[in-house]
Structure formats: C-alpha cells, structure tokens
Amino acid sequence: MNSLKQKIYNPVAIAIGFCVLLISIFAVLWILVPPPPKAIEMATGFPTGLYYQFGERLKKELAADGVNLEVKSTGGTIDNLALLSDPKSGVNFAMVQGGVADVSKYPNLVSVAGMFYEPVWVWYREPGFKNDGGRLQVLGQLKGKRVAIGNEGSGTLALSTALLKISGISENEFSAQKLKPDEALAKLNSGELDAAFIVAAAEAPILEKFYKIPGIRLMSFDQADAYTRNLTYLSKVSVPRGLLSIEYDLPRQEIQVIAPTATLVAHDNVSPAMISLLLSASYDILKSYSRLQKPGEFPSSIGMDFPLHVDAEIYLKDGPSFLHRHLPFWTAVWVGRFVKIVIPLLVIFIPLFTYIPSAKNFLLRLKLAQVYAELRELEKNAFNPDLKDKNMKDLEAIERRVGNIKVSMMDSKELYDLKGHVGDVRARLKQLYA
Secondary structure (H helix, E strand, C coil): CHHHHHHHCCHHHHHHHHHHHHHHHHHHHHHHCCCCCCEEEEECCCCCCHHHHHHHHHHHHHHCCCCEEEEECCCCHHHHHHHHHCCCCCCCEEEEECCCCCHHHCCCEEEEEEEEECCEEEEEEHHHHHHHCCCCCCHHHHCCCEEECCCCCCHHHHHHHHHHHHCCCCHHHCEEECCCHHHHHHHHHHCCCCEEEEECCCCCHHHHCCCCCCCEEECCCCCHHHHHHHCCCCEEEEECCCCCECCCCECCCCEEEEECEEEEEEECCCCHHHHHHHHHHHHHHHCCCCCCCCCCCCCECCCCCCCECHHHHHHHHHCCCHHHHHCCHHHHHHHHHHHHHHHHHHHHHHHHHCCHHHHHHHHHHHHHHHHHHHHHHHHHHCCCHHHHHHHHHHHHHHHHHHHHCCCCHHHHHHHHHHHHHHHHHHHHHHHHHC
C-alpha cells in the first residue's frame, strides 16, 4: 500500500503526464490551424477578357511559390458569384465586377482587393446616329437603336441594364440583344448593331478586335459625374486621345468613361497566408496595368461591394507581415502556424507555472504526512509485544524511504525535522524493547 501511494505521487510520472498533455494540446491546435491549400481554383471570364488573362498571370506567379492555381473560364461576374457560393463547385476565388452583386445574397463572401478599373466602353457606328451629328454622347440617344447589352451571366449585362434604367430607357424603347463580346463584335462589324456595351479593362485583349471596324467610335459619357453620384460604385475616368490604340487613333479625342472596379472575391474563411500570397503576386502583375490607373493605385480597398477581409485590410495598409517579408512563402506559413499555436499554449500554461512551487510543496507535505501517519501507527502498536519484530521492520522500511527522499534546498528543514522524528521513534522503541 505504501509503495502504491508513492507511485501515485511520483514526480516523474507527473512530469511525463504533463508532457503528454502538452503534446496533445499542441497536436489538437495544429489540426485546428490548417495550412493554406496547395491547389486552388479561380473563376474568371471569357478567355479573351482580362479576368482570364489576369488569372493566367496570377497562376504563373503562384506556381513559383508551390501553389497550383486552376483558372476557370466562365460567362462573367454573375456566373462567378454562383460558382463561388456553391460549395460543390470547388471554386475558391472569383473575379467580380463592382456594383453587380446583391451582397445580402452572399453573406459568406469577402473582398480580397480591388484589382483594376473596368470602364464601360460603348462602341457605336457613326451612321446609326446621323440625326445626332454622328456622335453618341448620352445614353438617351439609344432609344430605337439596336444595342448589344452583354451576355447572360455577365457583369456587362447587369451594369448596362442598371445604366439604361437610371437613364430612363425602358426595354421596349430599343432593341436589346444579349450577346457575347465576339458576337457583338461580328454584328457591329456587319452593320446589324448600332451600339454595343463592353465592360473591360483597357488592357483586355477583346478591345483590340473593335479597332478595325470601319466607322466605329467610342462614346464619351458627358453625364459621367451624374452617374458616379447616383451609382457610387462607379468612378469617373479620363481616357486621353489614342490611349487604346495610337495606330487607329482610338479614342479620337479625350473622352470620359465610367468604371466599376474589378474585385477579387473569396470565402470568408480564406487562409490569411493565401491572401498575403495573392496580394503580393497581384502587386507585381498590376505594375503593367497602367493605362488608366496610376502606379500603385491597385490593389486597392475602394470600389468594392463585399466587405474587405481583415487580413487584406492590414496587408493593403501595412504591407506583408514580418515573416512573409523575410522568409519564403511556405517557410513563413509553417513558422506562422507554430507561433499561432505556441502563443495560446503560453497564455494557458504560464499562469500555471506560478502554482508549481505550491504544488511541489503540497506533494512534499503529502509525502511527509504519509510517513508521520506510519510513525503514529508504530507508536500505537509499540506496546504489543507480538508486533515487536514487525514494528522494527516497518521502522527500517520507513528509514530507507526517508533516506531516499530528494528535496530542494528550500525544503531541507522539513526533511531534517522528519529524520529527527524518525530517530526519536527508534530511540523510544529501543528503550521499550530493551
């Protein structure tokens, strides 16, 4: 029984138990703080659009850090939102045109950053506006015209519809055709359309296909300020003469356009490390998108529909974290995970360390109290002559155990007091049994 009690309060066993507990908690936290995925999928748009081209460039940047990005071609913003909100689609990120989404329908989505302006380009044929001097200056002039307003699932369709509505043009006042960019291009070239809406960045390859159409011009939004005041997700952007094409002199004079912001959107549980990686790669890519935006203007935290992810906000304001600034991506990820786990453990266990001296003192007193209880039992049985031999053997066992007890310098007094009391008991037993 005595040896069993000693084992129960064995300090070595307690230390081993504490280490096992510490390792178990660390393992659980390690599982609860997962690393970022090594393969992600991003919904973009048509292969001829800048969403897709941006995704392809992002893919190359991420591959250098060991992350595989699959770029998914789609019909545009509406399709992208549907894919991103569908847990079975496998889509982790999506390019979304500002002003299109009904945010209330997507409570679990957040913005990573605004990436670039996407002006509303209204291409028109001069012969279709002879009564207006061959120029289109306000959307009200589109009444009675044949107009391509974007394909189903695209941000172009959503935005052109909103612009026409605020301009007081109903569906029965013009011939609306929901066409893909290439289809609109072909019909505009053949004279089957009078005008076509295209929402795309100035660098989008699709715009180059419009340059060679004879008699084509770009609308200047004379009411640009009015639109931006009523639709706050839009920005007014000046386009200098020849900006799109010096060769074809497009536009033929400086024009004003209105532009939403193309935004990278993700789930709200996106890995902070992945946000850091995407934004870092985006900075390098967007250096070449300088036709309409100022250097360093994007990535940006303005012009977005969805709330900005807190880690993206920190990155856009202060830059990458210390770890991501000085270490390779995956090294920073694993060090960051370790730090995130160690800090909570320290918060839990540092206060416990203050109780260690008290715990050690309690265990020592418990062990000494056990010996004193046995000494009392010896003294109680000392007057029974039949227990003489047993009492002396028990006393010898107690002396051996007490001799093996290890204590710190601060606890030496208690141990020496106990040894003195054991000696007193031996002296009384010898005197009694003499």
